[in-house]
Amino acid sequence: MAKGNIVARTGNEAMAEAMRQINPDVVAAYPITPATEIVQIFASYVADGLVSTEFVPVESEHSAMSACIGSSAAGGRTMTGTSSQGLALMAEMLYIAAGLRLPIVLAVVNRALSSPINIHCDHSDTMMVRDSGWIQIFSENSQEAYDNMIQAVKIAEKAAIPVIVTTDGFIISHGMERIEILDDADVKNFVGEYKPKDYLLKLEEPITAGALDLTDYYFEHKRQQIEGFKASKAVILDVAKEFAVIAGRSYGLFEKYRLDDAEIALVAMGSTAGTTKVVVDELRQKGLKAGLLKPRVFRPFPKEEILEALKKLKAIAVMDRSDSMNGHEGPLCAEIKAAFYDIGVNKPVLNYIYGLGGREIRPEDIALVFSELSEVAGGKEKPKVSYLGVRE
Amino acid sequence: MNIKEVVKRKELFTGGHRACAGCGAAIVARQVLMAAGPDTVVASATGCLEVVSTIFPYTAWNVPFIHSAFENAAATISGVEALYRSWARQKKYDKKVNFIAFGGDGGTYDIGLQALSGAMERGHNILYVCYNNEAYMNTGVQRSSATPIGADTTTAPVGKVQKGKAQYRKDLTAIMVAHGIPYAAQAVVGNWRDLTNKVEKALSIEGPKFINVFQPCRLGWSYKPELTCEMGRLAVDTCAWPLYEVTNGQYKVTRPKEKKPIAEWLKLQGRFAHLFRPENKALLDQIQAETDKAWEELLRKENIASQAAAPAQPKSI
Secondary structure (H helix, E strand, C coil), rough: CCCEEEEEEEHHHHHHHHHHHHHCEEEEECCCCCHHHHHHHHHHHHHCCCCCCCCEEEECCCHHHHHHHHHHHHCHHHEEECCCCHHHHHHHHHHHHHHCCCCCCCEECCCCCCCCCCCCCHHHHHHHHHCCCCCEEECHHHHHHHHHHHHHHHHHHCCCEEHHHHHCCCCCCCCCCEECCCCCCHHHHHHHCCCCCCCCCCCCCCCCECCCCCCCCCCHHHHHHHHHHHHHHHHHHHHHHHHHHHHHCCCCCCCEEECCCCCEEEEEECCCCHHHHHHHHHHCCCCCCCEEECCCCEEEEEEEEHHHHHHCCCCCEEECCCCCCCCCCHHHHHHHHHHHHHCCCCCCEEEEEEEEHCCCHHHHHHHHHHCCCCCCCCCCCCCCCCEEEECC | CCCCHHEEEEEEEECCCCCCCCCCCHHHHHHHHHHHHHCCEEEECCCHHHHHCCEEECCEECCCEEEECCHHHHHHHHHHHHHHHHHHHHHCCCCCCEEEEEEEEEHHCCCCCCHHHHHHHHHHCCCEEEECCCCEEECCCECCCCCCCCCCCCCEECCCCEEEECCCCCCCCHHHHHHCEEEEEEEEEECCCHHHHHHHHHHCCCEEEEEEECCCHHHHHCCCCHHHHHHHHHHHHHHHHHEEEEEEEEEEEECCCCCCCCHHHCCCCCCHHHHHHHHHHHHHHHHHHHHHHHHHHHHHHHHHHHHHCCCCCCCCC
16 A cells, blocks of 8 residues: 655645646636636646646637547546536537547536525536536545546546546535545556557548447447446446555545435435534444545446445435435435335435535534434435525 | 659559548549558547548448547547657657548537637647538538528528528637647648648647648539539639648738639539529628638738747647
């Protein structure tokens, strides 16, 4: 195990640091709060000659992803970052990047979508593009943001699937934490060189990328993409194993926190998982068998593995930091409930929509959820969907 | 460029594509690549050219080609060129490569204008070629901001009270000149020597370049397919589409041998048929007057530019 350096970094700084060590060929980006700092810091690395990256300060996020697609198809290791409206503007190009099987890495600092305009954290931006064909990896803190960025490059290139790594806007992106940074050489060795088979700058073997597929081929190509997406779960786990060797930190598709013997548990992504761990510890001291499942990989959705981890619980609360506007529940909850149907389990699952537009989620909010869960586990009825911390 | 030498070159945009008989866009692609040669990467906007040339599993492109979306050919080629710069700096790549983007007037004048402006301002070493057929032909002849006044299109149709498009077209070449790029030009389908010379010249210049190629469309303009090149030449002779280039601010206009009345060009096209009804004479006269005014203005710019010192384009560092 390599010894890292202990430093203080915000989430944005940690992601920019990872990008410096990865040293991609091209970064094309457009600033947006709260992701701006990532590209600002990276631009300073370019200005100081610390990376060999060509930085393209494009005029919009749509062009950012378009330029990334051009660079990646041309054969280069390519990265960018954005938030919220920027991600929404990129949405068209996200689907195209995934369909072209281009291993672009995108740091998304989660922020609420307009309207009303709001710059603070929720997950509605990445949820909007959850079916775009990008792998989505959520981070609980700056350390995970850093580790996930480094792993993302390798995952993307091995699976030929683009990867989004998220942090929670301001909560992680601007929160200073103690993290462990790997040596530059270790990261360089870990990510290795990107060697695509076919690429635009290989002039001697010209390719046509982005051809028109009609009724006779589109379905077959999409079918292959779907299969590749399913198979990426194994790639994510392989890369995590390799990463554990250099970093001494282990990652899976999700993290179980005091879950194996738990009777009630929360499912929560991002920084809220950290808050939940504190509450779980407190409740455990009081003798309550509470636990947490923190999805790290939201796409592809690790259905079988999550079911296995949750199936023995008496009651579950799924925490959604966005609403689907489907008229009934949040996106994470819908995934989990649908999965239970497949194995014929009808378990009490409560859905809590929380933290929209950066509304604070406090330990006492989480404790309230656990107390309601206890009541449900004891046979009491509760509303299927609750809105936590909102003035009704 | 010599015709005897040109025909010996490898076809980089091949036949067998699905363009209409008499399609001018295919002529643009073929002649531009003829001038550019094989060490070229092409990006294309969604549109007629992309649709007819890349129907899987076939491709008409014998050079590396990428299409990603409608509004972003300039941004896409920016990314390809950025990688080239990166690799050159890292000493991973030492070939000289041309980077060319193609877009129709829809993908260039309208939905792609922002990406085009951004790419030009950033100074990428690219050539953007607009194949300008004056409407959205791929989706069925809808108006664009390149559509001239009075033209009949499916979203600005001739009706009982309306006479086709009510607005003048926008002068995109002037907008590109205003970006201070080292080379901007207008060319036409029907004058291959002028087009290929302009492409060769553009590609010899470092930095962002733009060529607006006037491209008759037999379907959208409604004329006989064998007349495509003639329609282009007549557009030049009537000053409907003047040929000129602007090199580092210096204008050079190619004058027609004899300037013809615009009606000679308009009358061959179904999209302008209504202009020849007696009740529309005023509009026809207005079009002639505006064409004359634009031509005078262009000659005035050439005259001013040749007198004043050309503003030097600051080289990117």
